[in-house]
Amino acid sequence: MNLQESGEMYLETIYLLSQKKASVRSIDVAEEMGYSKPSVSRAVGLLKNGGFITVDENGFLKLSDIGIRVAERTYERHQVLTGFFVKLGVDPEIASEDACKIEHVISSETFAAIKAQL
Numbered sequence: 001m002n003l004q005e006s007g008e009m010y011l012e013t014i015y016l017l018s019q020k021k022a023s024v025r026s027i028d029v030a031e032e033m034g035y036s037k038p039s040v041s042r043a044v045g046l047l048k049n050g051g052f053i054t055v056d057e058n059g060f061l062k063l064s065d066i067g068i069r070v071a072e073r074t075y076e077r078h079q080v081l082t083g084f085f086v087k088l089g090v091d092p093e094i095a096s097e098d099a100c101k102i103e104h105v106i107s108s109e110t111f112a113a114i115k116a117q118l
Helices: 005-020 026-033 037-049 065-087 092-102 108-117
Strands: 053-055 060-063
Touching: 005 026, 005 037, 005 060, 005 065, 026 037, 037 053, 060 065, 065 092, 065 108
Parallel strands: none
Antiparallel strands: 053 060
């Protein structure tokens, strides 16, 4: 399954929530992202069917190995790009917003070059 930007955002959110909490549910994701419960439920179903997450009998979400890899890659891109933009003099809030948009479309080659410069 090829992920769209929204799928990467969901995985990144689940990843970050799981760093703060022992267990993550769809409602946690909805609250964190500001999305409706039905939207999150649909996305969770797609991510589950794609093998990126599992959902246990209590409704707890867990990233699969591939889900963890995608989430970590997306989060690393966000962190590195934000740092790069801040280093260029961009306001940290704007840098984070821009990084969030770019992290999904930047090529591996370009990202590696930026990362090497830092």
